[in-house]
Amino acid sequence: MPKINGERLLADLRRIADFGRYETGVHRPHLSPQDVESRHWLVERMKEAGLEPVIDGVGTVMGRSPKSGPRLLMGSHSDTQPRGGWLDGVMGVIYGLEVARALAEDPETAHLAVDVASWADEEGHWGQMVGSRSYVGLFSEADIDKARHRDEGTPMRDALKAAGLESAPRVHFEEGKYRGYLEAHIEQGGLLEAAGKRIGIVTAIVGIFVFRLTFKGIQNHAGTTPMPIRKDAGVAMMRLYNDVMDKFPTITGPRSVWTVGKMSIEPGAPAIIPGKAEMVLQFRDADVAVLNRFEAALLEIVAAHNKSGPCSVESVNLSRTMPTVMDERFLDAIEESAATHAPEKHVRMPSGAGHDAQVVGLKLPAAMMFVPSIGGISHHFTENTADADIVLGCQVFADAAAKILRGN
Numbered sequence: 001m002p003k004i005n006g007e008r009l010l011a012d013l014r015r016i017a018d019f020g021r022y023e024t025g026v027h028r029p030h031l032s033p034q035d036v037e038s039r040h041w042l043v044e045r046m047k048e049a050g051l052e053p054v055i056d057g058v059g060t061v062m063g064r065s066p067k068s069g070p071r072l073l074m075g076s077h078s079d080t081q082p083r084g085g086w087l088d089g090v091m092g093v094i095y096g097l098e099v100a101r102a103l104a105e106d107p108e109t110a111h112l113a114v115d116v117a118s119w120a121d122e123e124g125h126w127g128q129m130v131g132s133r134s135y136v137g138l139f140s141e142a143d144i145d146k147a148r149h150r151d152e153g154t155p156m157r158d159a160l161k162a163a164g165l166e167s168a169p170r171v172h173f174e175e176g177k178y179r180g181y182l183e184a185h186i187e188q189g190g191l192l193e194a195a196g197k198r199i200g201i202v203t204a205i206v207g208i209f210v211f212r213l214t215f216k217g218i219q220n221h222a223g224t225t226p227m228p229i230r231k232d233a234g235v236a237m238m239r240l241y242n243d244v245m246d247k248f249p250t251i252t253g254p255r256s257v258w259t260v261g262k263m264s265i266e267p268g269a270p271a272i273i274p275g276k277a278e279m280v281l282q283f284r285d286a287d288v289a290v291l292n293r294f295e296a297a298l299l300e301i302v303a304a305h306n307k308s309g310p311c312s313v314e315s316v317n318l319s320r321t322m323p324t325v326m327d328e329r330f331l332d333a334i335e336e337s338a339a340t341h342a343p344e345k346h347v348r349m350p351s352g353a354g355h356d357a358q359v360v361g362l363k364l365p366a367a368m369m370f371v372p373s374i375g376g377i378s379h380h381f382t383e384n385t386a387d388a389d390i391v392l393g394c395q396v397f398a399d400a401a402a403k404i405l406r407g408n
C-alpha cells in the first residue's frame with residue numbers, strides 16, 4: 001500500500017496558507033490576487049509531482065496524470081470564505097496531490113493514475129460551485145457573462161481577464177475517463193470530536209429545501225389601534241415559526257436540521273404595527289423522504305394559518321437541492337482503510353454542508369471522507385484540525401484510492 005509523507009503534506013498545507021494569511025486563517029476568495037497566486041503555486045507543485053496541470057477558463061486547476069492506468073479524479077477547492085480557515089477546501093486538494101505522489105513512489109502502485117482538481121469558487125463569490133458545475137456542464141459561457149462578485153459587483157469576465165484567464169479553455173467532464181471521484185474535507189462540525197472518532201465516511205451530502213414565507217397584515221398606529229382588531233404581520237410570523245418548532249421535532253430524521261436564518265418586519269419602527277413580515281426557512285436531510293415530510297408539514301401549517309387569520313401567509317419555494325448519495329463500493333474501500341489505520345475510530349455520517357462532490361457526483365461515482373474539526377469550528381479563521389488527524393486522514397485516503405484503482 002502507498003505510504004504518504006506526512007511532513008511533506010503538512011509543509012504544503014502551511015505554505016499555501018501563506019497566500020492570503022489572515023490571523024491563524026486565510027482570506028482567499030476566488031480570483032482575488034492571493035487566490036490567483038496560490039493557483040500558480042499549486043501548478044508548480046503539481047508539475048513537481050509529475051502531473052500536467054492547467055488553470056482553466058473559470059480558474060479551476062486540473063493536474064492530469066500522464067499515466068495510462070486506471071484513473072481516479074480527486075480534489076476539492078482552494079478558495080476560501082472571507083477570513084476563513086486554512087484547511088476548508090484546500091486540505092482535500094493537497095490530499096489529492098500527496099496521494100498522487102505516494103502512489104508514484106511505490107513500485108506496486110506507480111502505474112495508477114490520479115488527476116487532481118482544485119475546483120473554482122466553491123465558496124460562491126461568483127456563483128454556486130462554479131468550477132465543478134462548469135466541469136459537468138451546468139455553468140455556461142452565458143453564465144460567466146452574467147456572473148458578478150456577490151459583494152463588489154465586479155463582472156467575472158473582468159476578474160478572469162485580470163487573472164490572465166480570459167482565453168483559457170475550460171475543462172469538461174469526459175465520459176469513461178475515471179473510475180470515480182474522491183474528495184476529502186474537514187468535517188466543519190463537532191460530531192466526530194464528540195464521538196471520539198478520527199475519520200468520517202460520508203454516506204450522503206444532505207439535500208436542502210428553502211422556503212420564503214411572506215405575511216400580510218395591516219400597518220397601523222401602535223398606540224391607537226386596539227389589540228382585538230389588529231392584523232399584526234410580525235405576530236403572525238412568530239406564531240407560525242412557533243408551530244414549525246413544535247411540529248418538526250415530531251417528524252424529524254435522526255440528523256435533520258432546520259433553520260430560520262433570515263427574518264424581517266416592515267416597516268420596522270417601534271410605534272408601528274408591522275403590515276408585512278418575511279422569514280426564510282431551510283431544512284436539510286440526507287433522506288429525500290424526510291425533506292418531503294417537512295415540506296408537507298410546513299404547507300399544512302401555512303394552510304391552517306391562512307384559515308385562522310387574521311393575517312395571510314404565502315409560501316414560495318426558493319430552492320430544492322436533492323441529497324447526493326455516495327458510492328457504496330467507495331465507502332467500503334474508505335472504511336476498510338480506516339479500519340486498518342484507525343481501528344474503532346471511524347464512523348459513517350452524512351455531510352450537512354454542500355461540497356463539490358455533490359456536483360461531480362452527478363456524473364461519476366463519488367465518495368467523501370472527513371477529518372475532525374477542533375471544537376467543530378469552520379468558516380472562521382480559528383478553524384483547525386490536529387496535525388495527526390490530517391496525516392492519518394491522508395493515509396486512509398491514499399489506501400482507499402489504491403484499493404479503488406486496483407479494483408479490490
Ligand SMILES: [Zn+2]
Pocket residue numbers: 077088089122185
Ligand atoms: Zn469547503
